[in-house]
Amino acid sequence: MEAIVDLIGVGVSLGGRPVLRDIDLSLASGEVLGVVGPNGSGKTTLIRTLATLTSIDVGHGSVLGAPLAGNQLREVRRRIGLIGHQPSLIQELTLNENLAHVAKLSGLDPGRALRALEIVGLEDAADRRADACSFGMRRRAEIARLLLTKPDLLLLDEASSGLDDAANGLIRALMGSTTGRGGGVVMVSHDAAMITELTETVLSIESGRLGAAR
Amino acid sequence: MSFWGQALEIARVDLTVERRLGDTMRIVLPFAVVALIVIPLALGSQRSIVQAIATGVFWALGVLFGMQVALRQSAADTPERRDLQALLGVDPAARFVGRVISGSILMTAFLLVLALAMALFYAPRLSAGGWGALALSTLLLGVGLSELGTVAGEVTTGLRSRTALASLIVAPLALPLIVGASQSVEALERDTGILPWILLLVASDLALAVIGVALAKPLEEATR
Numbered sequence: 001m002e003a004i005v006d007l008i009g010v011g012v013s014l015g016g017r018p019v020l021r022d023i024d025l026s027l028a029s030g031e032v033l034g035v036v037g038p039n040g041s042g043k044t045t046l047i048r049t050l051a052t053l054t055s056i057d058v059g060h061g062s063v064l065g066a067p068l069a070g071n072q073l074r075e076v077r078r079r080i081g082l083i084g085h086q087p088s089l090i091q092e093l094t095l096n097e098n099l100a101h102v103a104k105l106s107g108l109d110p111g112r113a114l115r116a117l118e119i120v121g122l123e124d125a126a127d128r129r130a131d132a133c134s135f136g137m138r139r140r141a142e143i144a145r146l147l148l149t150k151p152d153l154l155l156l157d158e159a160s161s162g163l164d165d166a167a168n169g170l171i172r173a174l175m176g177s178t179t180g181r182g183g184g185v186v187m188v189s190h191d192a193a194m195i196t197e198l199t200e201t202v203l204s205i206e207s208g209r210l211g212a213a214r
Numbered sequence: 215m216s217f218w219g220q221a222l223e224i225a226r227v228d229l230t231v232e233r234r235l236g237d238t239m240r241i242v243l244p245f246a247v248v249a250l251i252v253i254p255l256a257l258g259s260q261r262s263i264v265q266a267i268a269t270g271v272f273w274a275l276g277v278l279f280g281m282q283v284a285l286r287q288s289a290a291d292t293p294e295r296r297d298l299q300a301l302l303g304v305d306p307a308a309r310f311v312g313r314v315i316s317g318s319i320l321m322t323a324f325l326l327v328l329a330l331a332m333a334l335f336y337a338p339r340l341s342a343g344g345w346g347a348l349a350l351s352t353l354l355l356g357v358g359l360s361e362l363g364t365v366a367g368e369v370t371t372g373l374r375s376r377t378a379l380a381s382l383i384v385a386p387l388a389l390p391l392i393v394g395a396s397q398s399v400e401a402l403e404r405d406t407g408i409l410p411w412i413l414l415l416v417a418s419d420l421a422l423a424v425i426g427v428a429l430a431k432p433l434e435e436a437t438r
Contacts, residue, residue, distance in 0.1 A: 053297055055438040078303035088294040092231040104223050105302045107215045129234075149302075 004029055004064060004153050004184035005050055011058030012045055012208075019045045021208045023059070027153075027184040032175060034199030035188040035210070042208040043188035044085065047157045050186055051082045064153055078106070081151030081178075083159040087138035091131035095122055095141045098130060102145050116144035120170055135162055143170045152183040159187065160194055172198065217308045224304070224312025229319060231290070238283050238320050239327075246279040246324075247331045254335055261337075268338030269348065273396040276325050276355070277388060283324055284363025285380050287317050291367055296434075306430035310364055314426065317360030325352045340403070347402045347412075351395040354415035358391040359384075361422035368426070368433045390418045 005027035012020040019042050027033050037043050048054040052063055052073045064079050066072040082088075089098045099113030117126050120140040130138055139159070146154065154175060160168050175185045175198070188205075189195050195202055203210050215223070232238060253271055254264045291313070299309060329352060332338070340348065366380040394414035402408045 051297075051301065053300060053438060055435070074300075074303055074305070077301050080301055082297070082301060084294070084297070086294055088298040090227065090231060090295060092234045093227065097227075097230070101223065101227055102298075102302060105215060105220060105299070105304055 003027065003062070004031070005061070005186070007049075007059065007061035007068075009059035010049065010056050010061055010068075012049055012054060013057050014045065014054075019208050020049065023049075023208075023210055025061075025203075025210060027186060029182045029184060030179045031201065032179060032185040032187070032199045034195035034202040035186065035205050036190065036192045036195045036202060037188070037205035038190055041205045043190075043205055044157055045208075046205065046210075047082070047084070047155045047186065047188055050153070051080050051155050052077055053082075078149075079152040080155065081146040081149060081153070082155045082157070083139070083142050083146070084157045087130070087135070087142050089130040089138055089141060092129060094127050094129050095133065095137075095144075096126040098141065099145055099148060103148055106149050108148060112148055113144075116148045117141070119147055120144045121166070136164060136167055139163055140167055140170065143167070143174055146174055147177070150181065151178065152181070154178040154183060154185045156185065156187040158189050160189065160191070160198075217305055217311075220304050220308035221312035221315060224299075224309055225315035225319075228287075228313060228316035232287075232316070232320055237286055237290075238324055242279055242282050242286070243324055243327060246275050246328055249275050249279075250328065250331050251335055264336050265338050268332055268336035269340070269399050270396065271336070272329060272332040272348075273392065276328055276352070276395075277359070277392050279328075280321055280325060280356070280359045281363070281381070281384055281388065283321055284317060284359045284384065285366070287313070287320065287360075288363045288367025288380060291371075293371075296371070300434070306434040307427045310368065310426045310430040313364045313367075314357070314361050314423070317364060318357045321356035321360045322353055325356050340399070344399055344402050347399045347408055350412065351398045351415060354412070354419055355391050355395040358415065358419045358422060359388065361419065361426055362387055362391070365422060365426045365429070368430065371433070371437045387422075390414055394418065 003026055005025060007023050007025040010023040035043060045054060049056060050063060056068050061068050064076045066076040095117060096113050099116055100110035103110040103113050114126055117123055120143050122140055125133060125137055159171055178185055187199055257264050362384050366383040370379045394411045398408050398411035401411055
């Protein structure tokens with residue numbers, strides 16, 4: 001079975017300050033991993049490192065089979081889906097335009113954008129600009145984006161914060177469809193109860209070091 | 215999606231965002247036109263002086279406000295949008311080309327409206343060839359400033375003092391563009407040969423395009 005993520009002794013410094021230290025982490029196909037930790041513990045940096053958006057300073061590893069220090073990262077990035085703290089929508093575009101833009105850049109039919117918005121219950125808001133939507137609606141649109149692009153590695157950074165039960169149900173469905181395709185999911189949050197409920201394996205992170213959850 | 219498909223899609227979205235925000239045409243342009251009008255008002259009835267300084271004032275204001283347009287556009291590229299494009303596998307060079315296409319269209323439209331205002335308020339004594347040289351130089355200057363703003367935006371991505379640093383990069387590197395554009399019209403009016411100045415503009419645009427495309431990928435990885 002292909003390892004989705006394999007990190008060995010990884011360290012990351014930002015602005016000269018070590019943020020992740022000696023991280024050993026592996027994620028198998030079909031696995032859901034939760035990481036819980038307080039604010040400033042390195043959760044977001046861990047997620048960005050897994051997304052290949054932050055480079056490592058120490059150690060080695062691979063994501064979806066591509067070495068973190070290699071030249072194949074651009075191809076691999078297409079297979080990674082990320083929901084971060086801030087919804088990554090272009091504020092001046094409508095939700096439908098945002099998803100159609102993503103579909104075009106991904107080489108997909110832009111007509112599928114509306115269908116994805118229907119699945120997350122946003123068909124009536126499809127022509128509304130992102131900056132006129134609530135935080136919860138923008139989060140749903142991000143879920144629709146990932147339903148469209150079908151990533152093999154799904155990374156969720158506090159993705160459930162501020163969402164109602166229905167939207168959390170959509171995140172569960174997204175996680176299920178990702179693992180069902182043989183992908184993997186890593187979810188980080190400060191909310192230990194939520195992480196324990198949604199994930200199979202739970203680790204804790206504190207001062208940039210991973211450990212077993214208490 | 216092909217390289218050019220990605221570049222054109224990014225340019226299309228940039229222009230849609232600009233059309234809705236109106237940063238250039240509704241905020242920067244009115245100030246530039248007001249600055250253009252103030253000078254003839256200050257000079258009063260001395261029509262011949264106003265006509266003589268027309269193109270010089272146009273280039274000065276065009277470059278000054280054009281740099282504002284270039285820097286505003288480069289600053290509009292948010293970290294979230296860059297991350298999303300990276301995760302969609304967009305080629306950094308295609309992103310550079312796309313932003314230059316949208317920036318060039320915007321910059322050229324801005325400069326052409328400013329040129330129309332200059333023609334209206336200054337009535338410069340330019341021959342038909344002079345107007346042609348002005349249009350060609352404006353187009354080449356617009357492309358160059360857009361490339362410069364995009365390169366500066368890429369180089370300073372993620373830095374705290376991004377805006378100040380971008381200005382420091384753009385200002386000195388814009389000099390060949392300013393000299394080429396302003397001298398091309400003057401050379402035609404003096405009948406001393408326009409070609410060297412147009413070649414300077416074309417060479418500057420090409421050099422900036424090569425630098426931007428060559429640096430796009432290393433710069434993207436360096437900011438990770």
